[in-house]
Amino acid sequence: MATYLPLFMLFGVAALIAGGMFVATTWAGPKVPNDAKAEPFECGNPSDGARNIRPSVKFYLTALLFVVFDIEAVMIYPWAVQFRELGYTGFFTMASFLALLAIVLIYAWRKGALEWEK
């Protein structure tokens, strides 16, 4: 138990400081709201239009597909570096991996996930 005590103390102190500052500023600070203060502070242009505008789901779809192929790159790179050492086992493993991704791409394509206008 004693071993972990410093750790727990650290947690405690961190929580205390964070919470304390939050509570203290809420309590202690004077609150005189006005329009200028209610503006987002130094966050670019003042926004206009509805706040709850929903971006098209296509963005997410594209982003997801991007992640899939991004991961592909992450996998291929170390394999390429070790290409000779891994030999045929590595080659066929990577080939099947790429084949899988190709199937996924074909599927997404045929399902219309890549068409922006529809």
Place this chain on the structure above:
Amino acid sequence: MSDSVFFAIAPLLVVSLGGLLLMMTEVFATRRADADGPSSDLAMGTFITMLAGAITAFALWLVGPDNLAGAKAVAPYLLVDRFTLFFDMVLCLGGGIAALLAGGYLPEHKLDRGEFYPLLIFSTAGAMVLASAGDLLSLFIGLETMSLGVYAMVGFRRGSMRSTEAAIKYFLLGSFAAALLMYGGALLYGVTGKTALAGIGAAIRAGVSSTDWGILLLSMVLILAGLAFKVSAVPFHMWTPDAYEGAPTPATSFMAVAVKSAAFAMMLRVLISVFGDPLSTSWGTGWPPVVALLAVLTMTVANLVAGRQSSVKRMLAYSSVAHAGYVLVGVVALVEEPGTAQGSIMFYLLSYTVSTAGAFGALILCGSRGKEAVSYEDLAGLGKRHPAVALIFSFFLLSLAGMPPTAGFFGKLYIVSSSIGAGLHTLAVLLVLNSVLAAYYYLRVMEYMYMREPAAGAPIAVPMRSGYVRAALAICAVAVLVLGLWPTSSLSMAIDAALALR
């Protein structure tokens, strides 16, 4: 790496490749405008894939996993033993039945989109990985593969708020539980320096340094919590009714059956391989008292709450929670009665799979589009209008209630007898009392079907017509009856499988 690796993991390969093939056929198939939706052929394809998976697993069972050279090559990431093969069969059965149910349900309710089937197949494949995982890494991959598909299936009814909400809730809490599990696993790795379950178990058995006991215990707590979520034990169960109710019924059936079985497979692997040492199984610091408490809470709370539901689907959801409680009683008995308790758990899961899938299937069959059967009132007078549907529904309910000569009766009997053998008399008595309590709400469905007339002006559920659903029900009914009349051979199979884990 020899060719026999492919034989060793053949069930998994068959299911996965079948899934890929179905995906491709779906997107390349040209469909006339007036033709039936994708379900008309994908459901059958999925069922055949699952069936092939189950048959392959059975073939490997007959060959004997010890005779497979390739089995060692994939260890410890994937363990190919009788335990794995048994669960492969149960999972493929559950997945196949869900596919058949979907084949009837999705077109009927205007949800006929082909994505459902690949999701189902890959979830099943994930579940199979989970059941065979012998390493924390593959265990986690299996868990996530299974869960992601299920999250998507829960939210499959995109237009419905309830379905979406259920999916989000399930996803959030599921990630939470996965995080707990992962954190526990990470701590275990930290203490023992190993990721293979057997290696961790051996390290714990050998003893860890005195400063690490605390971390070890913490990891056990986290892993138990994560496992309890996956098997939906009280108080980790609260997502279950919402998710089960919001999901399209075939997905519900899949969750209640395959996901739960896989979760119990994972639980058995982890508790036996990792926490199987005398200290972890002691009643002082071990998991048995915790699991016992979870079992009692799960059975009692779920049964009491299930009795107060007005929706049959929700009632079945709570009932599946209660059944998890019964299985947990068997899990506690593992310590004293390793072979028989584990055999009884696995037999229970098998019998529960066919009974529950059948019950959900019968519920699907009871309703058609716009006239879906959800509440008890919807079922009123069904016994008079459609005796065959009502009869088969009653049959599955009786099995769930544990009446002889159905599968459910023997499931309960074996769990009770193994827990008595392990000296857990209190748990056994509570289990029996709980099953008496549960009979009340199962019988209430029958009361509505046979002894009530629908209220004047109430919408009347009209049974749908679907060969797929009927086929699924026929399979379940035959299985329930066979397991009820000749339980001995499947039990001995389960015990064989159980012994593989020791």
Place this chain on the structure above:
Amino acid sequence: MLSQLTSQFPANDFTLLAAVLLLPLIGAFVCGIFGKRLGKEGVRLMALSAVFGSFIASVVTFIMVAAAPHTATKAARLSWKAWHWFDVTGRGRSVVPIDVSFSVDALSATMMLIVTGVGFLIHLYSTGYMAKDEGFYRFFAYLNLFIFSMLVLILGDNLLVLFVGWEGVGLCSYLLIGFWFDDEKKAAAGKKAFIANRIGDFGLLVAMAMLVYYAGTLSWDGLEAAQSAMAEQRTVWSASYLREFPDWLVWLRDLVTPEQPVRMMVATMVALALFIGCIGKSAQIPLFVWLPDAMAGPTPVSALIHAATMVTAGIYLVCRTSFIFALSPLAMAVVAGTGALTALFAASIAFAQTDLKKVLAYSTVSQLGFMFIGVGVGAFAAGFFHVITHAFFKGCLFLCAGSVIHAMHARVHDETASQDMRNMGGLRKYMPITHMTFLVSCLAIAGFPLTSGFWSKDELLFKAFTNTIVPLNPNIITPPLWYGQMIYAIGIVAAVGTAFYMFRAYFMTFHGDFRGWSIVAGFKPPAHDDHHDDDHADHDEPLEGPVPHESPRSMTVPLIILAFFAAIGGFVYAEPLHQVWPLEMFVSLEHFWSPVFATASKFVTTRPGSEAMMWPLLGVGAGVSLFGIGAAYWVYIVQKGEPAKAFVARAGGLHRLVLDKWRIDELYDATILGLIDAMGDIAAQCDRWIVDGIIAKLTSGVVKVTGHALRLLHTGRVQVYAASMVVGTAVIGWYVFTPHAEATIDARRVRPQGQVRFEAAAGHGYRYRWHIDGETVPDIFSGRRNFSMQLERCEQKTAVLTIKNAFDREAVTTYTQCRESKPGCCKPTDTPAPKKEALLGRVDGGVR
């Protein structure tokens, strides 16, 4: 002929039973699945021929059982094993095989004859009674299924197969009670029957578990042979069961702990558990409430299931396991006492009922009580004979009631009104056959001399007076000697009541003037008045209607056959008659059954001088029935019911109470059902309020404190779910975080050598420190879990175990042990009482 049959169906592979069993099952299947397509004629043919075929096979079986070789102590048994079902593990890991097997002996052969025979008559009757019902095919499917289940119950060769049948008949009864499920009341009646039977089933399951454990078998032959296991005495309640008690509950332990361990014979426990099952199925106090309500089903169902066959399954079970019951005088006394009380209590309710079927229902409960008196005093044959005669006369009475109701339906369609005896009267003129058969059966149930009911009821009351159960050894609890006489006295009072209320019903229904409607000769029903029209039950002006009609032949023929047997059926078991006229026929049934009860009868003796009591008691029996009938005649014919009205006027409160069945239903509703509902409500409320409410509030409180930002996430209830998971994890964590100091005590050697050994429970990161209270405390913790303590004679010492866990938290437990070489020589010392007191040296083994 017989030898051919015997070679065709050998005693150990008696496949004829398959025919008996399967014919009704096929009938049920065909009627249920294809009934709609077959049409009424087809269904009638199928259902009747299935049961009739089964009946023929039963007759053949009966003859073969009678002809099979048997001795005075070993009954002939023809058995057929269908398949091996499964194994269970018994005591000491022995394997107990459970087979799906069937067997037939004298007892079950008789019963199957009744079930298929009476069953066939009632099927026949139903074809007339149900002719206009649209659920015709469903009705016959259920009825055939019932016959099948009942046969499984009777023919099952072990308790589990019997249980399958037991559940099957319960299911059919449930389905048939709610057959006309058009109103809520009938569904409620079905549910009530179901719940009462579930309570009973629980008893049966417990009995089965005990039998598997103690006797290692469930088959009848095996159980009969397992007498020594049955006679074992077992400790059922002793102090050692409550060893580990938290301090604040010690007073409770002291309250419920007996001075001496309570020991009970296995047979007593098993018999009482079995009897709980019988109470439920055979509607005895306190579970009888379902049977009167069960009369909501069609009348033939009441006759078949709720009078002639299913409800007598309890008596059958007691007879079947007579060798267990007879071992335990206590269980027998409970059986007889329950029977006597039920007989009296149900008879008292029947006095005030005006619904014809209700009167019959309570009389059934009362007669079932008589049967339990019979089997409870060791007169198994006599008790079971009452089952047989009751099947005849009560079946006939119900069918007569059905016939009357059928006639009433010509103008009165309201169910309550058509069954109300106040609307009947004078029917003997219009329904001569129904009237005669009803009269004969009434005489039989009232015990009028020479009718079947006279012989059976007198025989069992006589045995109640004279029999005693001899305990196996003097330690066994036995009821006092006057117990039998008391049962007899209660039985006599109930018998007077039976005669009175049955003839009250008879006179009210068949004598006097018809009160249902004013009879108009050549009456034509109004055009709008089809059969399903209910609206004229509450017209103010007197109803007009046709002359009440006698029922069709399909209904009267069964009545005549049943009444015939009700009248003369008693002569096969008329022992008094045998003494004056030694004809073999008068004792034939008794001789046929006696080998079945041979094991049990060893424990039954008659008290001296009972031979001389036979004729006086027979006279009492005859006098009782004549007195009851005479009283009813005086009240309802001579005085035209005036005394009854005067009584109601004088003691209205009592009358209302009896009319409301002593308000037992209300009592149960308020107590038991209320409790169950409340529990469900509490759990649902917990889910809603405690979990959703308190935890949600708690989280929202936490959220408030931690800041505004987190509140944005608080949109749905998913946090509550997560919070519940967190709480669950925290509780698990707390359990692991808390040390649990527990040890196993091995005190086997405390008396001879004075050595006590302890072994502390293991745990991750546990370190232990052992010392003896009062001695120096070592300051180091070690991994040593074992500890031993040496005691002098009469010395008492306390061992202290301290555990430190992985989180450096400590827990202490103390164990006080004493070497009690002389009883009572251990005195608590002056030292303050130890925290957690273990049992004194009485423990005879290590208890974990």
